[in-house]
Amino acid sequence: MSLPIVIADDSLLARKVLTKALPEDWDVAISYASNGLEALAHYRAGRAAVMFLDLTMPDMTGFQVLEALQHEDLNTFVIVVSADIQPLARERVQALGAAAFVAKPVTQEALLPILKEYGLYA
Amino acid sequence: MPDRVFTELQRDALQEIANLGMGQAATRLSGLLNAFIELSVPRVRVVAVSEAAEALREMTGIDGPVAAVRQGFRSEIKGEALVICRSGEIAELGSLVGGRAGDHDEDPYEDHDALTEEELLFDVANALTGACVSSMLDQLGRMPVFSQPGLLGEAIMLDEVFQPGLLAWDVALLVEVNFALEDQRFRAHLVMLMAEESIHVVSRAIDALLHSL
Numbered sequence: 586m587s588l589p590i591v592i593a594d595d596s597l598l599a600r601k602v603l604t605k606a607l608p609e610d611w612d613v614a615i616s617y618a619s620n621g622l623e624a625l626a627h628y629r630a631g632r633a634a635v636m637f638l639d640l641t642m643p644d645m646t647g648f649q650v651l652e653a654l655q656h657e658d659l660n661t662f663v664i665v666v667s668a669d670i671q672p673l674a675r676e677r678v679q680a681l682g683a684a685a686f687v688a689k690p691v692t693q694e695a696l697l698p699i700l701k702e703y704g705l706y707a
Numbered sequence: 708m709p710d711r712v713f714t715e716l717q718r719d720a721l722q723e724i725a726n727l728g729m730g731q732a733a734t735r736l737s738g739l740l741n742a743f744i745e746l747s748v749p750r751v752r753v754v755a756v757s758e759a760a761e762a763l764r765e766m767t768g769i770d771g772p773v774a775a776v777r778q779g780f781r782s783e784i785k786g787e788a789l790v791i792c793r794s795g796e797i798a799e800l801g802s803l804v805g806g807r808a809g810d811h812d813e814d815p816y817e818d819h820d821a822l823t824e825e826e827l828l829f830d831v832a833n834a835l836t837g838a839c840v841s842s843m844l845d846q847l848g849r850m851p852v853f854s855q856p857g858l859l860g861e862a863i864m865l866d867e868v869f870q871p872g873l874l875a876w877d878v879a880l881l882v883e884v885n886f887a888l889e890d891q892r893f894r895a896h897l898v899m900l901m902a903e904e905s906i907h908v909v910s911r912a913i914d915a916l917l918h919s920l
Contacts, residue, residue: 595748596723597716601920641726641746668730673743689727690846 587614588705589632593624593650594639594666599689603637603666606693611706621645625653633661635705638683640667640674651681662703666691712753712880712906713913720913721882724846725749728839729884732897735834736886740803745887752881753906759869759879766883767896769793772862776832779854780840784847784908786880786901788840790832794862796893797828803888804830825858832856835897839884843899847912878903 590613594600600617607613616632618624622645627633640647647665654663665678668689675686685699700706713721726749733744754762764770772794779787804827833856844851859868882899901909 596719596726598720598723598917598920599726605920641748643748668727669733669746670730671734671737671743673737689730 587612588634589614590635591616591618591624591627591633592637593618595619595642603691606691606696608706621650624650635662638663638665640669655682717913718751720917721751722749724843725882725884728842731842732835732839733886735838739834742803743889745889749884754879754881756877756879760865762881763865774828774861775859775868776856777859778836778856780851782849782851784849784905786899786905788836789898790835791896797824799893800827831895839897880906
């Protein structure tokens with residue numbers, strides 16, 4: 586069965602870049618979200634074994650999504666993909682339970698070690 | 708003419724390109740001020756220059772006097788970057804950058820301090836413009852050359868920032884990104900203005916980028 590993943594970013598370009606950076610042979614079912622609320626809805630519907638999460642989004646930011654997930658069972662690997670590369674941003678998302686942080690523009694070289702580390706992709 | 712210039716897809720791409728530039732600039736500013744910079748979604752609009760001040764008032768929520776620094780950039784895409792903040796707010800940054808700890812017995816109105824504020828404004832402008840514009844043009848496959856920055860004024864109104872005579876064009880692409888210091892009032896706004904000719908180059912560069920995906 587395909588692994589359900591969510592790509593949450595308000596930018597269509599960013600969603601495309603991320604989709605292209607995923608390993609070609611990774612068996613996944615992708616759901617897209619253009620803000621934090623949609624990302625949470627996908628999560629609650631069981632479509633987010635892995636969530637690729639942008640930080641600066643309208644309606645609900647990535648930080649707020651992480652906070653909300655902490656009140657749920659946090660049964661997902663959140664990989665933050667953000668242009669906000671301030672060291673403190675990275676520390677904060679990790680304190681909020683994110684599994685990893687990847688700087689934009691995201692590349693497959695940056696994603697592969699993380700996916701392998703968590704056993705998400707062999 | 709305004710917002711027919713870009714398709715929805717191109718606007719989205721330009722906004723994301725600005726987002727990456729903003730991230731680079733925030734990191735520089737964060738290092739300069741030893742503070743965490745809160746980022747928001749960049750905004751992109753094409754406006755007639757006669758409407759630019761009004762558009763910027765709307766985007767920034769600024770109605771009063773501002774301090775503004777302008778810096779030109781050239782490549783196949785050329786334009787001007789403006790860094791704008793509310794007049795007086797730059798003074799609040801003095802305590803963050805250090806070196807002024809023993810200053811409090813000095814007269815705050817003496818020349819030395821006025822100079823320091825101007826330098827600080829140029830430092831902020833330089834960090835934001837250099838990082839953001841370079842990153843954005845790099846993503847569009849261009850490498851900018853910057854001209855010397857110049858002070859437009861320390862307490863001018865937004866209308867004065869966009870005097871038609873100052874900008875040799877009728878239509879401008881406004882890219883507004885704003886940087887908020889956590890737990891501080893200070894906000895800096897970076898606005899990029901590009902003339903029509905450059906807007907078409909940007910448009911083609913975005914298409915090339917989208918096509919490569």
